[in-house]
Amino acid sequence: MSSKSVQGQEPRALWTPPADWRMSTRIGAFAEFLKARRGISINGYDDLWRFSVGDLDGFWTSVWDFFQVAGVPAPGPAVADPPGAVLPGTRWFPQARLNYARHLLVDADPQRTLDGDIAVVAHSQTRDRVTLTFAELRSEVAKVQAGLLRLGVGKGDRVAAYLPNIPETLIAFLATASLGAVWSACAPEFGVRSVVDRFSQVQPKVLLAVSGYRYGQKKMDRRTEVTRIAAELPSVQHVVHVPYGEFTEASDDLPVPLIDWSELGPEASGSAEVAFEEVPFEHPLYVLFSSGTTGKPKAIVHGHGGILLEHLKNHALSWDLGPGDRLLWFATTAWMMWNSLVSALLVRSSIVMIDGDVLHPDLSMQWRLASETGTTHMGLSPGFIMATRKAGVAPGKAYDLSRIRHLASAGSPLPVEGYEWVADEFPGVLLNVGSGGTDVCSGIVQGSPLQTVWAGEISGPSLGVKAQAFNDHSQPVVGELGELVITEPMPSMPVGFWGDADGSRYRAAYFEHFPGVWRHGDWVRFSERGSAVVTGRSDATLNRGGVRLGTAEFYRVVEELPEVAEALVVHLESPDGGMGELLLYTVLTPGNELTDILRARIARELRTALSPRHTPDSIIATPTIPHTRTGKKLELPVKRLLQGKSRDEVATPGSLADDSALDFYVAEAAARAAGGTA
Template sequence: MSTPELLRPVAADVRDTTEIGRYLRWLDEHRGLRFDAYPGLHRWSVEDLEGFWSSIREYFGVCTHSPAERVLGGREMPGAQWFPGATLNYAEHAVGLARGDHHDARPADEVAVVAYSQTREPVELTWAQLRDQVARARAGLQRLGVGRGDRVVAYLPNIPETVVAFLATAGLGAVWASCAPEFGARSVLDRFAQVEPRVLLTVSGYRYGAKDVDRRAEVAEIRAGLPTVERVVHVPYGPDDLPDTVGWDELLAEPGELLFDAVPFAHPLCVLFSSGTTGRPKAIVHGHGGILLEHLKNHGLSWDLRPGDRILWFSTTAWMMWNALVSGLLVGASVVLVDGNPMYPDLAWQWRLAEQTGATLMGASPGFLMACRKQGLTPAKDHDLSRIRQIGAAGSPLPAEGYHWVREQFGADVLLNVGSGGTDVCTGIVQGGPLQPVWAGEISGPCLGVAAEAFDEKGDPLVDELGELVITAPMPSMPVGFWGDRDGSRYREAYFAEYPGIWRHGDWIRFSATGSCSVAGRSDATLNRGGVRLGTAEFYRVVEELPEVEDSLVVHLEDPAGGNGELLLYVALRDGVELDDDLRRAIAGSLRSALSPRHVPDSITTVPAVPRNRTGKKLELPVKKILRGARVEDVASRDVLADPTSLDAFLAQAAARSRS
């Protein structure tokens, strides 16, 4: 394969100006370890797991209330035991009160949380106010009977009250789970009912762009479907008060001590849920210690966040990026919470927020960056974004054109950090950082502490070929398990059935000889064309560059007899554009010349909208199952779709296919 274009080499002053540079000096001084470049550091991080993860614990000053017997009690997967015997608390570190934390430079009167929404005026909390509210919420939850191991669930948007409630819950050793209020009642119950919560926090509605959304009917249905809920806390954010609830002000009415239960390293911190677009959502349990260590490592060494920095990354409370955003507090950075329509009143709103809040790290979806490029936005010219040092991108592949656009807009001094990971590990698996070069169209490489490779069907490593993304050594933020999976069978089936003892993530990836990589889509949506597997991302890169095309989706229906099957391309076109024979020929010609004749679809069909979930991921597999005759309710909940009507065109086509 040809070598991709180098857009940004590693800066000469990286050791003097970045957190990872400070970490390298620390390793030299305290461990006698010297690394000249990222590949050697990464190799050590996955070969000496005990040495690496103990260095993260020491460097970031993790406070354990009882000592660990050792770093890794057993490294078999599943079941690796991290820091057995250690007790700690995630929330204690998030509010900056853990002893020995070298990131303790958090003046009480400096801002910790900034919140912008379309429902109310901006809100700020200083570190002192955050600590006070967490202490009050902790006391309030205790009055409601919440204790260690109880579940607290939140039907809340991305607002300060949600962060406060999460940290208060964690401080008690209780278990947190959240859903965004745009989810319908069925989707919420599919998730929350699994964990049998004791307390529900909710809003009665919100404003999305220029539209007021009343959720009181959904809240009533959710309450009725959760018989274990004893009390409901109403956070005032939408229309009228909710009946028979505890008000947020009442919950926080009495001062409380800011205490933190010291819990075992693997004690459940939160339950995250898979998207629910291919079946019942998995209830993925993450532990205090695993998330704490992983996010300290990720946010400090890859995202280069430090005290005084500020992270803005649009997310809802249903996505793992919300947990990652809140964890900016762990390294002393302040966090920007954004709620509402991210495209309202226009595409530039997020860039204006970055200017107003002084963001140093701005996260964005690749779709957002490509839309800005397509509309001709010039954010760095139109706004004062001089504080931004990194632009993060995650959620789907970013084409090379997106890399070039960011470089053109922001210059060589701003690092574009493209990553891919998932809810399953609540972090990145592959991404960039200050110590890694940036290649156009490529992710810089595996994250520190993540032994990521590409495997073929036999379990042999691949280089310069597409294969299954696997992780061959344990990492602390792998799930504690699935909630309710008493014998661990669902957990093993989800990740370890294909390659025993090896984590199979479910993505289709190619690693280059230099260590960079590109994710080609979900492996279960990979196109097997006559025995040759093709990634979906390369289709989208070509098709969506055409000026007539707004969005696209490709699926392959296999031939049971072993033939080529059907390769079906669906396109959503710009206003006023029709899919005529000339445009079909142009699309086919572009795929043939840019990729290969094998990539030319058997049919090209227009649809009103491409189905995506609320984090922007295209739903190839549910569409494929629908075209095979599956019912919508068996493959996807409309509540998790960005556009609930986006599957209708595929249902109509499936019906037409069954009649023909």
């Protein structure tokens, strides 16, 4: 295979698999399991990946058996025939009956030998630290399950949570899942409209909520919001108030009965043991929502079986998590990374839950917490890695992070400089950069202990995921940009969209562009080695004179400049197919101004590092860059504003991290329309 990187340059190998991978890693143990059970010889990641996508029944039944799902061998074929392994419409394990919560609370450790181990370490800026053992977690779930049963919650009912990333949220989720009810959550920083747009689609029977929280030094009272949310959800029959730190008073004037969290529990004669409703493989576990930037959020339904198998595979085989490990990954309850975080408990790893401002009191807060909690696996956003690097923080020297052996990063592309910084700061630590999303609630491309890490590149497709790049003619391409697609089914593809009875919206979202093939919506380039570079969303990719340019490439160059804190690039196409207009918006670091000298320097850096086509026609200073609530830049809404769309057409109020971030661009669009400048 070629040794050239996906950008045509010789990549630097930052990390290589250990020689004893068969004995020292969980993916190695799985390879040995396959050899013993199926007589399959696995000599490296490529062998295992080809088996995982070439024999779906063999791979996924092996995952089931390796992790002893439901305590029984895999029941019958993994893929129902008919319809077989088709997209969309694959039916997985049609004979199975299981429960996600049962595996997490019981089947992962049937002899309860790890009951005394710490399951949860919860750090909060609202109250003191909380810890739970696995036994305590199971006991708390049993209590809340009993309370939900008394409130009339049963199989198929929906339970909604307006809660932060705290143990009570985890407990309520598992209690809901144990009953076969369906979970959905929004973080309490969401505004009323954002919450109602989401929860109204699933019509919850019970709403759990806090009345406030602290964000850094800010006190956030949410009682009014809870009252309004409950009033706009006619399906809600009870509101459960979760006291949180100083926020002990519930909302006033609720339209339905109020229950305190402490009142959830068994009657005096009731059982304190958790029971489980066994459900079909595809039975809804939870509903996750898309960002809803340009309309009502998609209500994405994930099933018990698909999430259970995918997360067992992902967390143990790709992330190498297991008993004795501890995962720290900051996430809010509205982001799929929260669902991924709590799934670490499936493999008896413990987790660190964080609620609050992770930049308070300073940039090193997460590093200190990792040191204090003995974290072994840490998830970081690319933005946080680059900010730490730019600030000159040296966490590996400042704190005892000797237990860390796996650093993960996802959410947006990580520049090559970020890879190199991690390699220099944490010698010998595996950097696992991935890309996936809410749609599959997992990674599509990422690394593992069995893959080389190349600077600036994601190691390759995940196990069980036949990811490729397609050109406009539905042909797979290597060495050039294309649409990220998945050409074979995977169990954690959504069961569907809530309320989409005939599946038409689901099919249109993923399978309309390439019939029978999942189109993910990212722009990617694969190398001949199988490594990948995701350059941004395909709907935000720039097409300049027929040449496609990924937005991540711009940011890598521009945001390295000390004068630039952040940037956003937009391309306005020319009707005649010409070069169009390339606009670069920059947020400057304190004390800097966008002078002609700085403009010329930015243009020169882009032209030299990338190409003349990457040279902006205009470079404009802006006070802020708009982001989703999960931190992704919003190039497309800005582009549509500049093309003449109204504010309400390009972004639903409440869908952005800060709605006022669009103010500048609204004014910019108006000035351009009037023939002037903002």
